[in-house]
Amino acid sequence: MGLHNIKMPDVGEGITEAEIVEWHVNVGDVVKEDDVLAAVMTDKATVEIPSPVDGTVKAIMGEVGEMTAIGTPIITLEVEGEGNTSAEAEAPAPAPAKAEEPKPEPKKAEAPKPAPKKPEPTPAPVVKPAAAKAHTGAPRPEGEKPVASPAVRKRAMDAGVKLEYVHGTGPAGRITHEDLDAYISGESAPRAAGTGRVANTSVEEIRVIxxxxxxxxxxxxxxxxxxxxxxxxxxxxxxxxxxxxxxxxxxxxxxxxxxxxxxxxxxxxxxxxxxxxxxxxxxxxxxxxxxxxxxxxxxxxxxxxxxxxxxxxxxxxxxxxxxxxxxxxxxxxxxxxxxxxxxxxxxxxxxxxxxxxxxxxxxxxxxxxxxxxxxxxxxxxxxxxxxxxxxxxxxxxxxxxxxxxxxxxxxxxxxxxxxxxxxxxxxxxxxxx
Structure with a gap:
């Protein structure tokens, strides 16, 4: 078995580099001659790169959206016969052996310490709810106070939650224990008043390629x-x-x-x-x-x-x-x-x-x-x-x-x-x- 490198082709008109826009294969795929391996973008059009030989995809070099110089290897196939490059050339150099570290000297035996006195039992600490996550919505308009019972206010204060950021689902927008639980767990999202519609705060990253x-x-x-x-x-x-x-x-x-x-x-x-x-x-x-x-x-x-x-x-x-x-x-x-x-x-x-x-x-x-x-x-x-x-x-x-x-x-x-x-x-x- 040998290795066959496929390079970024020269598509003419003086172009020195092209952008990889799509891979049609993955490492481990078996390909036949003329199967499309990848698509690359030049200044004017998309060009498909076919496989010149039968083989198995051994390695893929370059990511989608990456500009690659003409003549740079972009994919390696394992093929029958010698291929066009040696396996040794592709194999990474072995890592140098680490120098043997000196063994630490054994510590001298220390005299046993007297057993500590058993501490007096103390009351269990009060476990407060986890602090709320970062505010995910805008506070209420200036001057508008959140409506909540004293018990809900105390729980919010213990949890470090500002009620201005909590949406209330009770009558007249009253904040309930369930609203506070949902906010602390991160499951709540601000809603338009009286509509029941949830604001979409998602952000999708789309690479321009x-x-x-x-x-x-x-x-x-x-x-x-x-x-x-x-x-x-x-x-x-x-x-x-x-x-x-x-x-x-x-x-x-x-x-x-x-x-x-x-x-x-x-x-x-x-x-x-x-x-x-x-x-x-x-x-x-x-x-x-x-x-x-x-x-x-x-x-x-x-x-x-x-x-x-x-x-x-x-x-x-x-x-x-x-x-x-x-x-x-x-x-x-x-x-x-x-x-x-x-x-x-x-x-x-x-x-x-x-x-x-x-x-x-x-x-x-x-x-x-x-x-x-x-x-x-x-x-x-x-x-x-x-x-x-x-x-x-x-x-x-x-x-x-x-x-x-x-x-x-x-x-x-x-x-x-x-x-x-x-x-x-x-x-x-x-x-x-």
Whole structure:
């Protein structure tokens, strides 16, 4: 039998370390070749580490949430044959022998002491109840005195309990012997007056690891480094929604169902022709702006593990149906965990939408190193004054953020106003310029 070390793999793109986010095996487990041993998180995606050999898990190095350098051993398997490392190399060095301690010299015999006199019997001490635990709730409001009988007050004083912290269940909040017993034993908890509901004082510690930690790092970096400007505009999507419903009702069976997102992406593509600077990456370390002719639109998608941003590549080359099909494919892959690293990188501008939970206004955070993000709020029917009367119209707000180092307020407003015009006159989305 031999030992086989498996190291943190090099996943490319210059990454020097990765985070262990999940172990799929335990020490003692028997694994087969290609069985998944662990999952690690890079800057962009989760990568599974398969076993290259059959064997038994001998040791696991590294804990979940730990950043580990590429090439560092993370798991050892016991395998048939010699393996790729020796057992002696893995075995801990034997502890050095302890020096023999000198034996103590025998003590000289002492003369026997006279037996002590038998003490006079004394009354047994009064055993007081254990002092109450630390106060677990706020005292009563200032000036409100606890209601209790003299016997309960004496017991509380003997136990070192302040009745201001004891909840009374008797009439008018009177503190009973049972209330005091419960408090001393630590079983009581403050209740809302007259409700019988127990306050929940628990605190759960949740370690922030994996995708959630990556999201936190990227959002913190973006907000610290990028001066955001947010521009909000309302859009009347009544005509657009009527067109969308008609297209869904008359589509072919092999065509995807249309949501509002493909229409917004199409409007973004058309608007970017007039505002090409907004499809860019800003390298602030080298004062370089990379302006892309392509519209690689990132699509913020909520998944069970957290926020991901799949990329609809070359949106400028897709029609409305191709856009919808790619959106559906990427969203499904993100939610079931099959999305690839390449499908999560390379966006030049991002579209963020919370669907029906979109609220009225939001302040989306720019997906660095991009310089713009378009935020979509929910569609709501509102009264709009038209031709001397209020009429119901479907209104949706666009809440969009821009990197103010690159994008001036005028440029931001011009971009959003062009999107608004295209969406309010949806036929123009399909007209060649």
């Amino acid at each position: 994996g995708l959630r930690r990556k999201i936190a790092e990227r959002m913190q970096d973006a907000k610290r480094r990028i001066p955001h400007i947010t521009y909000v505009e309302e859009v009347d999507v009544t005509e657009l929604e009527a067109l969308r419903e008609n297209m869904n009702a008359t589509k072919h069976a092999d065509q995807p169902k249309l949501t509002i997102l493909p229409f917004i992406m199409l409007a973004m593509v058309r608007a970017l022709k007039h505002s090409p600077k907004l499809s860019s990456h800003y390298d602030d370390a080298n004062d370089m702006l990379y302006q892309y002719g392509a519209a690689h639109i990132g699509m913020a998608a909520q998944t069970p593990g957290g926020l991901m941003v799949p990329v609809v590549r070359h949106a400028e080359a897709r029609d409305i149906w191709g856009m919808a099909e790619e959106i559906h494919r990427l969203a499904h892959a993100a939610r079931n965990g099959s999305i690839t690293r390449e499908e999560l990188t390379g966006s030049t501008i991002t579209l963020s939408s919370l669907g029906r939970m979109g609220g009225i206004v939001s302040t989306p955070v720019i997906n660095s190193p991009e310089v713009a993000i378009v935020g979509v709020n929910k569609v709501a029917v509102r009264p709009v004054w038209q031709e001397g009367a209020f009429v119901p119209r479907k209104i949706m707000n666009l809440s969009s953020s821009f990197d103010h180092r690159i994008v001036d307020g005028w440029d931001a407003a011009e971009f959003i106003q062009r999107i608004k015009m295209l969406m309010e006159h949806p036929a123009t989305l399909f007209m060649e310029e």
